[in-house]
Amino acid sequence: MTSPDHQESPKITEERFLDIGGTDVEEEPENDDSLEEIDRPWNPEQIRVNTKQFSLRNALDMIDDESLELAPDFQRGRVWKPRQKSQLIESVLLQIPLPAFYFAEDADGLMRVVDGLQRLSTIHDFVRGGEGENFTLKGLEYLRGAVEGKRFGDLPAPWKRRINNTQIVAHVIDPTTPSDVMYDIFKRINTGGTPLSAQEIRHCMSRDRSRDILKAMTSTKAFNSATNGMGGHIRMNDREMALRFAAFWLRGLEEYARFAAMELFLRDTTSLLDSSEAVPQQQVQNLESAFGKAMENALLVFGEQAFRKWPWRSSGRNPINRALFEAWAIALAQYDAADLDRRRPAIVEAARDLMTNDYDYLEAITSSTGDVRRVRYRFAATSRAAEAGK
Incomplete structure (x- = not known):
């Protein structure tokens, strides 16, 4: 393992700023080529x-x-x-x-x-x-x-x-109008000074049940402590992060591979959460409990650096990274706090080394983060880091 003392200080990742101020969430550029190949072009008769x-x-x-x-x-x-x-x-x-x-x-x-x-x-x-x-x-x-x-x-x-x-x-x-076509229409017709975000569009298309579930998940003390008070985020980034956790916790990586695109995966998961048959209330309670546990564990292990890029010799605090959020939240949801507290130094060292020396991992949390290979890699590498010190 490379010594922390010999690492160059990386630049702090810039967050996306809008007319309403900083979002404290790292911008996530995506390669939309995969989306363009799915069910396009639309049949005009469907619109x-x-x-x-x-x-x-x-x-x-x-x-x-x-x-x-x-x-x-x-x-x-x-x-x-x-x-x-x-x-x-x-x-x-x-x-x-x-x-x-x-x-x-x-x-x-x-x-x-x-x-x-x-x-x-x-x-x-x-x-x-x-x-x-x-x-x-x-x-x-x-x-x-x-x-x-x-x-x-x-x-x-x-x-x-x-x-x-x-x-x-x-x-x-x-x-x-088919839901995929409707989503595309939503993206095209925004006329305001600040276009709707993907989660805002999903919010418009969803029903009360999924909205209530995501709101409950992001209104807890555990979530706000781990994310520096992100609950109630003005661009709904908090709801998107909770939705990402729900998607991977309920469905897993193999199901993600079937969609091969984050947007499609999250949209379909929103529809599942809206259905009490697809996701019964007991499963919702289990989901909310696992999410709360993941947030408490993330705060225990990483403190104010939870879900943020934190390479060796970095100064300051980066914005929250959505890819890190989903991978670490899923990984930490399965551990007891006492076990993590004992292994905390080893886990932090492993995580920071990944974010400093593993260029495949850095790519997997920085660009084209929805690519199936990169999703698989960051989940596997994060899971190994969470086992450090055993």
Whole structure:
């Protein structure tokens, strides 16, 4: 084993920064060639999108009676500043046409907002928000003298009617559209300043059961302690990491090899979690217990460096690495804390040596991390490191 004292200090890996700030999760470039070879090109007849027109009153009524869903827990869509919200309402009052919305309809007739969540949430908050929730208009450009400082309830009746009667155009994705095609549509139609992440799209496409499971897994003290408080992440990176653990814990490497692409694997696992027949409640409880144990063990062994690249002679702390997260979480879920505590120095040494001297391992956690050979290699190498000191 190479001595730590003779290693060069590597650069700290950069995390991805967005308009909302740092994500504290390392960007994961993927080679999408494998995806392009699967079920493409789409048959145009499978793409079914109907265009409908609604009044804002009708759309808000559908939100209130839960036939139009604003994607629960979808935090990224609600980050507009007060002035942005007010100027959207001003645009409606000025009768400036709003950009088209995209909704996705399921087999039960429930529709989810795919594109336009910020706009529709803002309008709903202003018009239907309860006391203390509906905001005051401020920072207007053209109607300052008329409605500045007013809430919806303060507006004259003609202004209220103008908002309620405003017509919006919505492109509704038909429920008969295959899920893979729907996912591709979701990726293409994002019009906001920050496109939806893969997990945000999965969230839009999923049902309450998988959402609740992933939320429960990432709301625990164990998870937040091991990930420096990542629960409730604004880009849903926390939910994706929990989903990755669930996918490999429930299904294993051989099942992953059948999909040969991380996105397809995670999408299919989301569908499984939505089914109480495929994943019964007892299995969900076992999953959540194993995940909690993995988080506690990761914190015990690696402390604040859990799930981060930590080569010898590194300074500072890298962002969380998703490939390391899934491999180490799965590996550590099977051990008792007392055993790991005794072997901690040996495990840390083995892990850091992997991240310093094993170039195949470094490739497996850095680029094309969904490649089947690299997935197999990092799981096998991580498992061996977790056995160090025995």
